Structures are given as structure tokens and as C-alpha cells.
Amino acid sequence: MTTVNRRWLLARRPEGMPDAGCFSLDTASVPAPGPGQILVKARFLSVDPYMRGRMSRTAGYAAGTGIGEVMRGGGVGEVVASNHPEWKPGDTAESMAFGWQEFSVLTPGHPGPDAVNRIDPALAPIESALSWLGMPGLTAYFGLLDVGRPRPGDTVVVSAASGAVGQLVGQIAKLCGCRAVAIAGSDQKLDWCRALGFDAGVNHRTATDLRAAVKDACPDGVDIFFDNTSGPIHDAVMKRLSIGARVIICGRIALAATHEAPEVGERHLGRLISTRASVTGFLVYDWWHRRGEALQRLAAWHKAGHIKYREDVLDGIERMPEAFLRLLTGDNFGKQLVRLG
Amino acid sequence: MTTVNRRWLLARRPEGMPDAGCFSLDTASVPAPGPGQILVKARFLSVDPYMRGRMSRTAGYAAGTGIGEVMRGGGVGEVVASNHPEWKPGDTAESMAFGWQEFSVLTPGHPGPDAVNRIDPALAPIESALSWLGMPGLTAYFGLLDVGRPRPGDTVVVSAASGAVGQLVGQIAKLCGCRAVAIAGSDQKLDWCRALGFDAGVNHRTATDLRAAVKDACPDGVDIFFDNTSGPIHDAVMKRLSIGARVIICGRIALAATHEAPEVGERHLGRLISTRASVTGFLVYDWWHRRGEALQRLAAWHKAGHIKYREDVLDGIERMPEAFLRLLTGDNFGKQLVRLG
Numbered sequence: 120m121t122t123v124n125r126r127w128l129l130a131r132r133p134e135g136m137p138d139a140g141c142f143s144l145d146t147a148s149v150p151a152p153g154p155g156q157i158l159v160k161a162r163f164l165s166v167d168p169y170m171r172g173r174m175s176r177t178a179g180y181a182a183g184t185g186i187g188e189v190m191r192g193g194g195v196g197e198v199v200a201s202n203h204p205e206w207k208p209g210d211t212a213e214s215m216a217f218g219w220q221e222f223s224v225l226t227p228g229h230p231g232p233d234a235v236n237r238i239d240p241a242l243a244p245i246e247s248a249l250s251w252l253g254m255p256g257l258t259a260y261f262g263l264l265d266v267g268r269p270r271p272g273d274t275v276v277v278s279a280a281s282g283a284v285g286q287l288v289g290q291i292a293k294l295c296g297c298r299a300v301a302i303a304g305s306d307q308k309l310d311w312c313r314a315l316g317f318d319a320g321v322n323h324r325t326a327t328d329l330r331a332a333v334k335d336a337c338p339d340g341v342d343i344f345f346d347n348t349s350g351p352i353h354d355a356v357m358k359r360l361s362i363g364a365r366v367i368i369c370g371r372i373a374l375a376a377t378h379e380a381p382e383v384g385e386r387h388l389g390r391l392i393s394t395r396a397s398v399t400g401f402l403v404y405d406w407w408h409r410r411g412e413a414l415q416r417l418a419a420w421h422k423a424g425h426i427k428y429r430e431d432v433l434d435g436i437e438r439m440p441e442a443f444l445r446l447l448t449g450d451n452f453g454k455q456l457v458r459l460g
Numbered sequence: 461m462t463t464v465n466r467r468w469l470l471a472r473r474p475e476g477m478p479d480a481g482c483f484s485l486d487t488a489s490v491p492a493p494g495p496g497q498i499l500v501k502a503r504f505l506s507v508d509p510y511m512r513g514r515m516s517r518t519a520g521y522a523a524g525t526g527i528g529e530v531m532r533g534g535g536v537g538e539v540v541a542s543n544h545p546e547w548k549p550g551d552t553a554e555s556m557a558f559g560w561q562e563f564s565v566l567t568p569g570h571p572g573p574d575a576v577n578r579i580d581p582a583l584a585p586i587e588s589a590l591s592w593l594g595m596p597g598l599t600a601y602f603g604l605l606d607v608g609r610p611r612p613g614d615t616v617v618v619s620a621a622s623g624a625v626g627q628l629v630g631q632i633a634k635l636c637g638c639r640a641v642a643i644a645g646s647d648q649k650l651d652w653c654r655a656l657g658f659d660a661g662v663n664h665r666t667a668t669d670l671r672a673a674v675k676d677a678c679p680d681g682v683d684i685f686f687d688n689t690s691g692p693i694h695d696a697v698m699k700r701l702s703i704g705a706r707v708i709i710c711g712r713i714a715l716a717a718t719h720e721a722p723e724v725g726e727r728h729l730g731r732l733i734s735t736r737a738s739v740t741g742f743l744v745y746d747w748w749h750r751r752g753e754a755l756q757r758l759a760a761w762h763k764a765g766h767i768k769y770r771e772d773v774l775d776g777i778e779r780m781p782e783a784f785l786r787l788l789t790g791d792n793f794g795k796q797l798v799r800l801g
Contacts (some may be wrong), residue, residue, distance in 0.1 A: 349729055368732045382727045388690050389723065391709045391741030398739045400732030 126220030136376035259287035261406040271296030273342035281308035283454035364396035429453030467561030477717035600628035602747035612637030614683035622649035624795035705737035770794030
């Protein structure tokens with residue numbers, strides 16, 4: 120077995136849109152697991168929008184990564200050494216605590232989002248634990264069902280609709296009897312959304328009048344807006360809210376280049392009064408105690424053919440920054456992953 | 461009895477802050493009640509922030525008043541003629557359908573916000589039906605209790621705290637075991653708020669750093685923000701939200717001069733994610749079916765000495781525009797009313 124662990128460090132904080140120079144590929148020794156710990160060799164690593172926030176010092180729901188520290192992130196891989204009685208080499212483990220590296224020492228039994236979860240490779244491809252059967256799936260599940268509270272007949276608009284979370288929001292909305300409307304950045308992405316069951320789509324890059332395009336796609340208004348982007352898409356949809364609409368603020372990927380600056384724009388507060396709508400910030404970890412319930416349902420829906428899912432996979436740990444930057448610019452198509460050899 | 465009905469018409473739509481020239485005093489004959497209707501002589505007329513919206517064409521929750529039409533508004537007065545079996549001269553009636561005029565024809569039995577309500581003069585001064593025992597009281601009651609969902613120990617911040625709604629929000633918050641923080645435009649108003657039981661206050665006109673002042677007044681953050689103003693006060697409070705905070709958007713009186721323009725400013729959507737807070741537009745008429753419950757409780761609290769209330773009364777129908785403009789500029793101190801001879 121190799122004794123080298125390649126890992127990506129945060130080299131400098133971004134000013135505006137991150138670039139490849141923000142990261143540096145470092146080589147260290149493969150770490151040794153301590154008592155009760157396991158050593159895992161990553162098979163897939165995830166890149167997710169939340170990582171943009173962690174590159175900054177900005178206070179938020181999670182501490183920023185320090186300069187020279189390994190970029191944090193989730194992964195799934197194979198146990199190669201174990202000092203824990205319930206884990207043995209060959210087991211498959213998933214955790215948000217992998218980091219952007221080939222080998223990770225993990226501590227099973229740790230509660231909360233950094234928990235180590237056992238993955239059954241017979242149930243689904245192991246990388247599903249980073250996509251529809253993992254954190255993005257849980258985000259769609261709880262954000263739509265518990266914050267959005269969909270009713271049959273509701274119009275549900277999803278931004279970044281072909282992305283890791285958006286694909287699932289649309290499909291769960293259809294299971295709820297809703298009309299699902301996709302907003303995405305290419306016709307190819309919208310074609311995929313239609314294949315998933317979305318009823319209509321808006322290409323936010325080619326629409327000459329985004330507000331009019333949303334209106335055309337939502338003739339009866341918008342009951343639920345699952346917003347992954349913020350920015351101009353947010354404005355266009357907010358202007359179509361129906362009475363009693365629910366807006367879920369899940370992400371702000373459109374603002375990746377201006378993360379540190381206050382977001383200035385139309386506030387829509389008068390519209391909130393006239394529609395009595397609510398805008399709620401969403402963080403999936405608040406629902407982590409119900410993770411099991413959600414994964415069971417997602418697995419059952421998948422088995423029944425109700426969930427299709429697209430991943431966008433790059434090969435090799437050296438491509439981690441590229442994968443992450445694709446995500447920030449919307450150049451990915453489906454859940455962005457990196458596969459390790 | 462006089463046969464003259466003085467009434468205020470909308471003369472022109474405001475461009476920016478309304479002024480006296482937006483209204484014209486008209487003289488008409490006292491109208492005759494039709495079958496099932498009553499004629500009421502106003503004793504008190506109300507001016508309320510929502511009237512600013514009705515002066516504009518802007519689509520909202522209510523149709524705008526037409527040029528040359530009587531300004532709409534609530535009032536309380538004495539029945540002087542009745543074609544309705546359940547109403548007789550001398551009865552006291554309250555309704556949102558009075559309009560800015562001395563005599564109104566009302567239709568009892570009409571459901572919804574324009575309903576005609578019987579007032580018991582023995583219970584409280586009749587003008588209470590326009591203040592703490594009427595629409596502003598219901599606004600505070602349902603906005604705080606049902607949208608805000610206060611818990612003992614919560615910090616509740618109220619803007620326009622000495623106003624028609626704000627005074628009650630603070631006092632109901634105290635009944636709930638909350639810490640109540642007033643934001644108002646003069647030290648005199650804040651003194652009144654303290655007399656009502658508010659625990660702390662911020663003078664938004666004299667604070668050199670509004671955000672720092674809110675922070676000082678809310679060392680443990682803000683769990684509920686009952687916002688009657690929007691504008692810079694909104695920003696200062698949004699930056700202090702606690703995890704899971706509830707923001708009630710009840711009014712935007714600070715924007716009276718720019719009602720027609722989109723409100724542009726910081727959006728605070730990132731903060732909503734990190735705090736998982738919700739921002740909900742509130743309109744009291746959604747809760748009108750529970751009006752009886754709320755009025756009973758407000759009356760009981762008042763009887764028990766838990767509710768004090770300040771009104772700001774001008775005399776004479778000719779002062780309606782003045783009363784309304786005082787409200788828009790914050791020159792009133794307490795619920796603004798006009799008493800008719």
C-alpha cells in the first residue's frame with residue numbers, strides 16, 4: 120500500500136470568484152488511525168456549494184477553513200485499517216469529515232454531521248451516498264417537505280434545477296402532486312429536467328426577460344420557491360409569488376463571486392405582505408436526527424423508479440479544484456463528484 | 461339634523477411622500493340608507509399606514525382608491541337612521557368601511573373586513589374599537605402570537621414601538637415572558653414604551669450607529685422581530701437575528717416617500733441560511749375569523765391592567781390629511797385618531 124496521502128490545502132482566501140490558485144496540492148504521509156479510529160481510502164469525493172463559504176473568514180454556520188488546512192468535504196471510501204470493533208477493512212464508509220484527500224482518519228460513533236456512516240454497496244452505487252442518498256438528497260427532502268409543505272396542485276419552482284439538490288426537489292414535488300418548474304442554465308439541462316418529470320423550464324442564460332419567462336412558465340403563480348441560487352433568478356421568481364407562498368433559501372451559488380460582500384438588491388418585503396408569503400433559511404443539519412427516515416424513503420422511491428439522478432464525475436484527486444470551480448460557474452451537469460483511482 | 465356630509469377625496473396620487481394637496485375636502489348631501497342598511501355619524505375616524513398603499517395604483521392586497529373617490533378608512537360612530545332590524549338609532553357601530561367622511565351608509569351582515577361591528581360603550585371608550593380593541597390590536601395579537609410564536613425568554617424587537625400596533629406587541633410580548641425591545645423615533649416615545657413594560661429601547665433618530673445600538677439593546681440576539689417600518693431599522697435588526705428567529709413584516713412606514721419604487725437594500729438571505737430564520741409577510745385580515753377570540757383576550761388583559769394604551773387625537777374632520785401625514789412622518793405619538801364633533 121502507498122504511504123503517500125495527496126491532499127488539497129486552502130492556499131489563500133478568494134477575493135471574489137475562487138480560482139485554482141486558492142488551492143495547493145500537498146503530499147503527506149498516510150495518517151495512522153488512533154484508538155477507536157479507522158483509516159479510509161477515498162473512492163469518491165464530493166464538491167458542494169457550501170465549501171465556498173468555508174473558504175472565507177465570514178462568520179456563518181460553520182467555521183472557515185484555515186490557510187494551509189485541508190479543504191473540508193464529504194466522501195465515501197473503503198476502510199483500509201481499523202481500530203474500531205465494529206469496522207473492518209473492506210467496509211464502505213461515508214462521512215462529511217473526509218476532506219479533500221486520498222486517506223482520512225475517521226472516528227466512528229461521533230454524532231452529528233461528521234458522523235461516519237456505514238454504506239451497503241449492494242443497495243446502490245456507493246457514490247449515491249454523496250448525492251441522492253446522502254446530504255443533497257436530505258436537503259431536497261427536508262427543505263421541500265418540511266419547510267415548503269407542498270400540497271397537490273402547488274407550483275414548485277426550483278433554481279439550479281439540474282443540480283445535486285434541484286433534481287430531487289423536482290422529483291419529490293411530482294410525488295406530492297405538484298407542478299414542478301425548472302430554472303437552469305442550458306437547454307440541455309432543461310431537457311434532463313423534463314426527463315425527470317419537471318413540467319416546464321426556464322433557461323436563465325438565454326431568456327431575454329427572465330421575469331416574463333417565469334411568468335409564462337408559472338401562469339398560476341408560484342406556491343413554493345426552492346432557491347439554490349439567489350441573484351437575478353431570485354428576483355424573477357419572487358415577483359410571481361402566490362398568496363401564502365413558501366420560499367426556501369437553500370443556497371446562493373449565483374453569488375459565488377461576491378460571497379464576502381452584502382447582497383444588495385430588491386427586498387420584496389412589500390410583496391411578502393401582499394402575498395403573506397414566508398422566506399425561510401434552510402440548513403439540512405437541523406434535520407440530521409431524521410436522516411434515517413429520509414434515506415429509507417429516498418431508497419424506496421428510487422427502487423420504485425421514481426428517482427432518476429445524474430452525476431457529473433471527474434477522475435483523479437488532482438481535479439478537485441476544477442470540479443469545485445465547475446460547480447461555482449454552473450459548468451457541471453448534475454451532481455459534481457470526483458472519483459479516485 | 462344637518463344635511464351636509466363633509467368628506468375627503470383622493471385628489472391626486474402622490475409622487476413620493478404624500479402632501480395635503482393629495483386630498484380635497486368635498487361637500488355632499490348626507491346619503492340615505494337603502495333597505496337593510498344603516499346611516500352612521502362618525503365620532504372617531506382612524507388613519508392607518510395601509511392607506512398610503514391605497515393612494516397608489518400599485519397592485520397589492522387591496523385595490524387602490526380612485527381619483528375623486530372618498531378615502532377609505534375605519535371609524536366608529538352613532539347610528540342615526542336604520543333600515544336594519546337589528547340596529548336602531550343610538551347604537552354604536554364600528555367598521556373599516558366608514559371612509560374619511562362624517563356620515564356613512566353601512567351594510568350590516570356583510571362578512572369580512574368591511575363588516576359592521578356593534579360596540580358596547582360600557583366596555584371601553586368607543587374609540588378603542590379603532591385602536592387596542594380593534595384592527596391594530598388584532599394585528600399585534602395575531603402577528604406576534606401566531607406568526608411570531610413567542611417563547612418565554614425570547615427577545616422581541618418592535619419597530620414603531622410606540623405606535624398603534626407596536627405598543628401592544630410589546631405588552632403582549634411581556635405577557636408571554638419575553639424581553640421586549642422598543643425602537644422608536646424619540647426619547648419621549650421610548651419613555652412611554654418603558655412605562656408600558658418594554659425592557660430596553662433604541663432611538664433610531666439619534667443613534668449614531670443603529671446596528672451597534674440594536675446590538676447593545678439585544679445582547680443575546682433577536683428571536684422575534686416585529687417590523688412595522690422596514691428601511692434602515694430593518695437592516696440593523698436583521699443583523700442581530702438569532703438561530704431560528706421569526707421576522708414578521710407588518711408594515712413599511714419608513715418607505716412612505718418611496719412607496720411606488722422597488723425597495724433596494726441588503727437582502728440578508730445569507731443570514732437567513734446561517735440563522736435558519738424566517739421572514740413572513742403579515743396581513744391581519746387572514747385572521748379575521750378569529751377576531752372574537754382576540755378581542756375577548758385583549759379586553760380581559762386590559763381589565764386586568766396588563767394593557768395601557770396611548771392615543772394621539774386631533775379634532776375635526778378637516779384635520780384628516782394632517783393626521784395621516786403625521787403618521788407617515790412619525791410625528792404622531794400613539795395611535796393617531798381624529799375626533800369628530
